[in-house]
Amino acid sequence: VGSGPRKRPRRRPDFLQLCRDLSLDGAIDGCLLTPADAETLAVDERFFDGVPVTPLVRTNAETVIWSPRHGSYRSAPSRPFLTVQPDDAGFCRDRICKLQDVNIRLGLYSITLNNDVAWDREMLASYLTFAREVGRTAGFDHFLEVFLPNLPQFGLSDEAIGEYVADSIVRVMSYLRRHERPRFIKTAFTTPAVWRELCEFDPTLPIGALGGARTDARGTLELAHNVISNGGKLILFGRAVFEDEDPKAICHALRKVLDGQEPAAAYEEYREELRRGQT
Numbered sequence: 001v002g003s004g005p006r007k008r009p010r011r012r013p014d015f016l017q018l019c020r021d022l023s024l025d026g027a028i029d030g031c032l033l034t035p036a037d038a039e040t041l042a043v044d045e046r047f048f049d050g051v052p053v054t055p056l057v058r059t060n061a062e063t064v065i066w067s068p069r070h071g072s073y074r075s076a077p078s079r080p081f082l083t084v085q086p087d088d089a090g091f092c093r094d095r096i097c098k099l100q101d102v103n104i105r106l107g108l109y110s111i112t113l114n115n116d117v118a119w120d121r122e123m124l125a126s127y128l129t130f131a132r133e134v135g136r137t138a139g140f141d142h143f144l145e146v147f148l149p150n151l152p153q154f155g156l157s158d159e160a161i162g163e164y165v166a167d168s169i170v171r172v173m174s175y176l177r178r179h180e181r182p183r184f185i186k187t188a189f190t191t192p193a194v195w196r197e198l199c200e201f202d203p204t205l206p207i208g209a210l211g212g213a214r215t216d217a218r219g220t221l222e223l224a225h226n227v228i229s230n231g232g233k234l235i236l237f238g239r240a241v242f243e244d245e246d247p248k249a250i251c252h253a254l255r256k257v258l259d260g261q262e263p264a265a266a267y268e269e270y271r272e273e274l275r276r277g278q279t
Helices: 012-025 035-044 118-133 158-173 193-201 217-229 247-258 263-277
Strands: 030-033 054-058 106-112 141-147 186-189 209-211 232-236
Touching: 012 030, 012 035, 012 247, 030 035, 035 054, 106 118, 118 141, 118 158, 141 158, 158 186, 158 193, 193 209, 193 217, 209 217, 217 232, 217 247, 217 263, 247 263
Parallel strands: 030 054, 054 106, 106 141, 141 186, 186 209, 209 232
Antiparallel strands: none
């Protein structure tokens, strides 16, 4: 459930309307949705038929992202949990595929590696099975999200953890044939040196950054600038947008940073947009 600086919980109808508003606004390129929300917007409403925004569906929900109030799942190693089968991820049943195209052709799969042989073997086996199934599924593709370890990595600095994740990404990609590989990778920005090294390793594999937990608007814009200026090709920010005081305004500012504006200038224009919205 999203909540911004005003700490107002967002109900599902509010969230769906925000997805509609941001998609119509023109500042975003893609909108990541749960299977249920994708069905509502793309299938029931056919909302994305006339909108130049790519609908993306989350195809798994590994346990690290289970976050109910009072839950303790994140204290244990993340476990794989598939929510959508590849051949159904486009929400297009065989008997009507020729008649109905609901424009969902790209899904997110996420993994978390914890530097533990048993847990990581299970996590990677699940992902490789999924990637190979996607490779055999016509009309659907995926991108991969790789989280930082959710368990403490004692003795490792942020840079070392970033190197561990980067090396793991490179290794996993070497297991996949071209038609099985993700369209791009989404992972955490740790340090400029690690990020540049990962982005430069394989020019055929675009690297993008996740936003992580929201800090503040200035930090969000600086992160986007660091990602792009060090070789990243895209940003995929969720909570940093949905939990902002004004999601549209932060999207406008992020677009300006991606187009080359300095984050400090984009932040000032963001603040000015907030002031205009309050008058």
